[in-house]
C-alpha cells in the first residue's frame with residue numbers, strides 16, 4: 271500500500287530502538303503520563319493507541335483520571351505535580367475536557383520540556399524558528415508521510431487545507447522549514463479548488479468527508495489525508511465506518527498518491543508521540559531518588 275502509515279510507524283520505532291536501549295541502560299526509562307478528566311468515548315481509541323504504542327516502544331505509559339467534575343485548579347495542580355515529578359518525562363492532557371474546563375488554557379500549564387504533544391507556545395514558537403523538536407504529533411506525522419513518498423519538498427507547491435493550531439498551522443510551518451512554497455486554505459478560502467489544483471503536495475486536515483474530489487487535483491499530487499470522519503457504512507446497514515476528507519478511490523484513479531484512512535496519518539501520529547517522549551526523556555535530568563508520594567493514589 272502506498273503511503274502506508276502502519277509500515278512507516280514500524281520503521282520509526284526501529285530507528286529509535288537503539289536510543290531506547292541507551293536510555294534503559296542508563297536507568298532513564300521514558301515515562302509518558304496522560305491525564306484524563308472524566309471519561310469520553312471519543313478519546314478511547316486514541317488512548318488505546320497510546321497504550322499499545324508505548325508498550326511497543328518500551329515506554330512506560332500511565333493514564334491518570336480525575337473525576338469529571340474536577341475544578342480547573344485541581345487539573346492545574348495535577349499537571350504541576352506531574353511537571354515536578356522527575357520520573358515523568360512526558361505529559362499529555364487528553365482533550366476534549368468536560369465543557370466547564372478550558373482545555374487550551376490548561377494545556378499551557380504543561381512544562382514545555384515535557385509537552386510531548388507540542389501544544390505549548392514555547393514548542394509551537396520553536397517551529398517559527400524552523401526547529402521541529404517537540405512539534406505537534408499529527409503535523410510531524412503528515413510531514414513524515416510526505417517525506418516517505420520521496421517526493422521533493424524543497425520548492426514544491428504545497429497546499430494545506432485547514433488552519434488549526436494543532437494540525438494545519440504547524441504543518442505549514444514544517445513545510446516552510448523544508449523550503450516548500452506553502453499556502454494555507456481554510457473555511458473562508460474563496461475558491462479552494464483553484465489552490466488544490468496547483469498543489470504538488472496536499473495536506474488536508476478539515477473533518478469533512480469528500481471535501482477533496484478528483485476534479486480538484488492534478489494527477490501525481492501527493493495527498494496526506496488527516497481527516498477522521500465517522501460515516502454510515504453503505505455496505506453494512508446500521509453500521510458506521512471511518513473515512514478521511516478526500517475521495518480516496520477517486521483521487522487514486524486520477525493518478526494521485528494518497529495516504530489511506532484508516533492506516534495513514536493515525537499510526538504515524540502515535541509513533542510521533544513516542545518519538546517526542548523519547549526526545550523529552552533524552553533531555554530530562556539524570557535519575558535521582560524520587561520521594562515516593564503517590565500523585566494519584568486512586569488511579
Ligand code: NAD
Nearest residue numbers: 408432433434437456457475476477496497498535536539
Ligand atoms: P479543527 O476543527 O480545529 O479545524 C478545521 C479546519 O478546517 C479549520 O482550519 C477550518 O477553517 C477548516 N475548514 C472547515 N471547513 C472548511 C472548508 N469547507 N474548506 C476548507 N477548510 C475548511 O480540526 P483539526 O483539529 O485541525 O482536525 C482536522 C481533522 O483532522 C479532523 O477530522 C480531525 O478528527 C482530524 N485529526 C486527525 C488526527 C490523526 O491523528 N489522524 C489528529 C488530529 C486531527
